[in-house]
Amino acid sequence: GESVGLHLPTLSVQEGDNSIINCAYSNSASDYFIWYKQESGKGPQFIIDIRSNMDKRQGQRVTVLLNKTVKHLSLQIAATQPGDSAVYFCAEMFGNQFYFGTGTSLTVIP
C-alpha cells in the first residue's frame, strides 16, 4: 500500500492479471480524490477521480474505490498491460489544495 513516507512500495503483476494499488489518505474532511500515473521522467497524468459522496467509480479498465470509514482509496486495473508499468499515486483535496501520496511502482511482467 501507499502512505506518506520514505519508501516507495512496489507491485509486480503478470500481464493480463488484475492490479490493485492502495492509498491511505490523511484527512477525513478531504472531499475529492484523484489517481495519477507517472511514467519515468514524465509528468503525472490523470487516470480517474472520485468525490467523497461516492464509493466507487469506473473508467476504462480502471476502477477507484473509496472507503471513507478507514480513509482508504484503491485503484484497480483490469487486464494489466506492459504499458501500465509506472508509478501510481493518489491525491486528496482538502481546503482547495491537493496533497499527494508517495506512490506505488507497478511493474508488469510479460
Place this chain on the structure above:
Amino acid sequence: DGGITQSPKYLFRKEGQNVTLSCEQNLNHDAMYWYRQDPGQGLRLIYYSQIVNDFQKGDIAEGYSVSREKKESFPLTVTSAQKNPTAFYLCASISPGSYGYTFGSGTRLTVV
C-alpha cells in the same frame, strides 16, 4: 494542443548559481503551481499563484522565487540559497471545473 510546457527538460547548476525553470500553459487556467519531487516522497508544494501578479508560498518555499506577470507563464528561480536543489520539478495548472491538475513534463535539476 493545449497543455503545459516546461523547459528545459534537464538543467545543471553549479554551486552558487541561480537558475530559472520555465513553465508556460495555453489552457487559460487561472491557477499555477510548482512542486518538487524527490525519490520516495510525495510532491511538495513550493509556490502557487491563483491570479496574475499574485503568488503564495507553499510548504518548501525557502531558496526559491517565482513571478506571475502573465497568465500563461509562471517561472521558478532556484536561488543559491537552496542548499539541496537536485530534484525533479513539476509545474501544474488548474481551473475551476477541470479534473485536478494538468502537469507539465518536468525539469530535472542537478547540481554539479
